[in-house]
Amino acid sequence: xxxxxxxxxLLVVAKAPVPGLAKTRLGRVAGPQRAADVAAAALLDTxxxxxxxxxxxxxxxxxxxxxxLEQAARSRAVQDALARVTVVPQRGDDFGARLAHAHxxxxxxxxxxxxxxxxxxxxxxxxxxTSDDLVTAxxxxxxxxxxxxxxxxxxxxxxxxxxxxxxxxxxAVPMSxxxxxTRTVEALGGDVHLLRPLLDVxxxxxxxxxxxxxxxSRFAAAVARCAEAVA
Numbered sequence: 001x002x003x004x005x006x007x008x009x010l011l012v013v014a015k016a017p018v019p020g021l022a023k024t025r026l027g028r029v030a031g032p033q034r035a036a037d038v039a040a041a042a043l044l045d046t047x048x049x050x051x052x053x054x055x056x057x058x059x060x061x062x063x064x065x066x067x068x069l070e071q072a073a074r075s076r077a078v079q080d081a082l083a084r085v086t087v088v089p090q091r092g093d094d095f096g097a098r099l100a101h102a103h104x105x106x107x108x109x110x111x112x113x114x115x116x117x118x119x120x121x122x123x124x125x126x127x128x129x130t131s132d133d134l135v136t137a138x139x140x141x142x143x144x145x146x147x148x149x150x151x152x153x154x155x156x157x158x159x160x161x162x163x164x165x166x167x168x169x170x171x172a173v174p175m176s177x178x179x180x181x182t183r184t185v186e187a188l189g190g191d192v193h194l195l196r197p198l199l200d201v202x203x204x205x206x207x208x209x210x211x212x213x214x215x216x217s218r219f220a221a222a223v224a225r226c227a228e229a230v231a
Contacts, residue, residue: 005115005116005142006115006116006117006142006143006144007059007060007110007115007116007117007142008057008059008117008118008120008137008141008142008160009059009060009061009062009106009107009110009117009118009119009120010050010053010054010059010060010061010062010134010138011061011062011063011064011102011103011106011119011120011121011122012046012047012050012061012062012063012064012121012122012123012124013063013064013090013098013102013121013122013123013124014043014046014063014064014065014123015039015065015066015124016065016066016067016069016071016072016078017036017037017039017043017067017072017074017078018036018067018068018072018073019033019035019036019071019073020032020036021036021067022035022036022039022040022067022072023035023036023038023039023201023202025202025203026038026039026202026203026204026207029203029204029226029230030204030226030229030230031229033073034222034225034226034229035226036072036073037073037222037225037226038201038207038219038222038223038226039073039124040072040073040074040077040078040222041074041127041217041218041219041221041222042124042125042126042127042201042219043078043081043124044074044077044078044081045127045214045217045218045219046122046123046124046127047063047085049129049130049131049133049134050122050131050134051084052131053131053134053135053138056131056135057138059120059138060086060109060110061086062085062086062087062088062105062106062109063082063085063086063087063088064087064088064089064090064098064101064102064105064106065082065087065088065089065090066089066090086108086109088105088108091105095175095176096171096172096175097171099121099159099167099170100167100170100171102121102167103119103121103161103164103165104164104165104167106119106121106164107119107164116162117164118141118142118161118163118164119141119159119160119161120134120137120138120141120147120158120159120160121158121160121161121167122149122157122158123157125200125201125202126151126157126198126199126200126201126210127201127210127214127217127218127219128198128199128210128214128219129157129158129198133149133158133195133196134158136195137158137160137195138160140160141160141161141162142162144162145160145162145193146160146162146189146191146193147159147160147161147192148160148184148185148188148192148193148194148195149194149195149196149197149198150181150194150195150197151181151197151198151200152197152198152199152200153178153199153200153202154177154178154180154182155175155181155200156180156181156184157198157200159184161188166188169184169187169188170184170187172187173187204226204230207223207226208223208227210223211223211224
């Protein structure tokens with residue numbers, strides 16, 4: 001590990017995988033219950049990657065969560081996984097505001113008198129993310145570098161900020177569009193290191209492609225069960 005003075009906080013912005021509310025586009029093909037199960041598998045695999053990064057680095061983990069876990073698919077497994085990390089509620093009137101608040105709220109895990117901290121933030125739509133991806137982003141962040149993981153659909157799957165207050169720029173960025181990634185880079189001043197692109201899981205073909213990349217994962221097994229039901 002390098003000797004950077006910024007402590008990265010690994011931040012997952014997540015939604016409880018409740019049937020009918022999670023992965024609704026996937027649900028048009030697979031049905032709401034199966035789509036929620038796929039979302040739960042994606043979240044659990046993502047938390048595994050974050051946990052592995054934590055084990056290597058010691059960086060704290062925070063999950064900014066919205067939704068009712070009691071109604072979620074794989075409720076007990078998700079609650080057990082979240083019991084091992086710090087969970088904060090999402091707040092804000094729209095997604096950009098919720099992201100901005102989550103980056104700042106993540107610092108609550110550190111002492112006010114402790115070292116400077118930054119955020120390495122991901123969602124739950126890229127279960128193929130690896131601990132190496134997260135460690136790479138965190139190491140860049142420790143040296144003061146802003147980091148973005150571009151998504152194939154034009155959005156982004158990771159945002160690393162040495163100064164979490166810069167996430168306030170996300171309030172002015174239109175989300176879930178083909179130019180969201182470009183607009184985010186512009187909002188952050190353009191000086192951003194890009195990681196490898198990943199595919200977000202939104203539609204059924206996305207789920208099949210990502211599942212093929214992570215054989216043996218919870219996500220791949222959930223997609224396989226969906227495929228059997230859809231066929």
